Amino acid sequence: MRAGGCATLRLNQDTGKPQLSEEILVNVTPQETRVAVLYLGAVQELHVERASSLGLVSNIYLGRVARVLPGMQSAFIDIGLERAAFLHVGDIWMERSSAGADKPIERLLHEGQSLVVQVVKDPIGTKGARLTTQISLAGRYLVYLPQESHIGISQKIEGEEEREQLRQKLASLLPKDIEGGFIVRTMAETAGEADLAADVAYLRKLWQSIRERAALGGAPAPLYQDLTLALRVLRDFVNPETARILADSRETFQKMQEFALLYADGIGSRLQHYGAERPLFDLHAIDDEIERALARRVDLKSGGYLIIDQTEALTTIDVNTGGFVGARNFDDTIFKTNLEAAQAIARQLRLRNLGGIIIIDFIDMHSHEHRDLVLAELKKALARDPTRSSVSGFSPLGLVEMTRKRTRESLAHVLCEPCPTCQGRGQIKTAQTACYEILREIVREARQFSAREFRILAAQAVVDLFLDEQSQSLAQLSDFIGRPISLQVETSYTQEQYDIILL
Secondary structure: OOOOOOOOOOOOOOOOOOOOOEEEEEEEOOEEEEEEEEEEEEEEEEEEHHHOOOOOOOOOOEEEEEEEEEEHHHHEEEEEOOOOEEEHHHHOOOOOOHHHHHHHHOOOOOOOOOOEEEEEEOEEEEEEOOOEOOOOOOOOOEEEEEOOEEEEOOOOOOOHHHHHHHHHHHHHHHHOOOOOOOOOOOOHHHOHHHHHHHHHHHHHHHHHHHHHHHOOOOOOOOEHHHHHHHHHHHHHHOOOOOOEEEEOHHHHHHHHHHHHHOOOOOOOEEEEEEOOOOOOHHHHHHHHHHHHHHHOOOOOOOOOOOEEOOOOEEEEEEEOOOOOOOOOOOHHHHHHHHHHHHHHHHHHHHOOOEEEEEEEEEOOOHHHHHHHHHHHHHHHHHHOOOOOEEEEEOOOOOOOOEEOOOOOOOOHHEEEOOOOOOOOOOEOOHHHHHHHHHHHHHHHHHHHOOOOOOEEEOHHHHHHHOOOOOOHHHHHHHHOOOOOOOEEEOOOOOOOOOOEEEE
């Protein structure tokens, strides 16, 4: 979950107010929603949510215990999915003063029992979803913990005085008879008392509605589903620097307006519907940026470049001088390349959403002063990233070791899959990604050219997907442009290759 508003604000020199330098673009199609966050015109974050693979994390269910496994101190819970979900004894919430905290799972649960659970990890492969009975509900400024009683502060808010002020401000707003505790999110740094009070009221009302649905019984049953990506933009992404939010779907724009009116007061004025002929993502060449974000090599303006390799265990980033010869001597060339690389690396980590262990191999520097300045530049660039990171500094081998919290799948894992041709050493776009690119390309060409028919030449896997799962999407597009669309298998094409012939 992205906790917005943690960046250092740029102030307008004339007014002294925050400079509005961020834009958020929301591109919606029936198949997927894509969001791009831009800062000073440069893409900083990309988010993709597909209708066919919506995540379950944060969803709340009334589950039924299907089986208790004493040997594993866990249980399988039926929450209405294809596979039973998994609940470990350590994820069963108990009051701190409860004597049952050390009880084995067979004394806490029994088959057929109903209980309210929340998904903390999506199903992966053959494994079911991971559950907890400790419920948390995220708002714009606060996270509500109905079973707790304390007030916590986000770790991103580091000043002890500021943390205490926020704690006292929230405590003064809470009714004396309130049940539950709260965690203050980073966004609350700029929130007023009215904003926090509105968040408290919303979250309490939401929890009450969940309890009422749970009381009706009938397990397994869904009780709460997390917001869509478009609405999470308003809850999690918008901060004081955000100048506007552009959405190219009128239906989605209206839903965002309704949500902003009820819940995100003050944001509605920044919402705009984009209805121009030119595709929204073409305005800032976002599709080109996505292509670059999937490549191993990242070229720097100076002529140097980065090589980024993402593996299961960690991500490595290698910095090279390339053709940069602008400085007076070689040490200055290395230093300036590393400084530029530090800024580029921070942006690429955020853009590609790379998490876990990250090893950076800067070009060797003999000067300790240069090392310190490059490290400082890296930390400064990372300060804009809302995802928590930690930089350990240079190792004895001259490598910079750092970690970045995993919040969601990396961009490459969402859009690509292991390449069967190279047996997993590389990756190609999925047939689904190729289908969506083709659909968008046909819309572009239909607006520019008059043709009797559009013929798609693509690999067998892509054509098969259009004939099966994406047949409705293709039919809808054909109706939309008022022209027939035909398919032709091109056996020599890879899964990423395609052509659109105008007849």
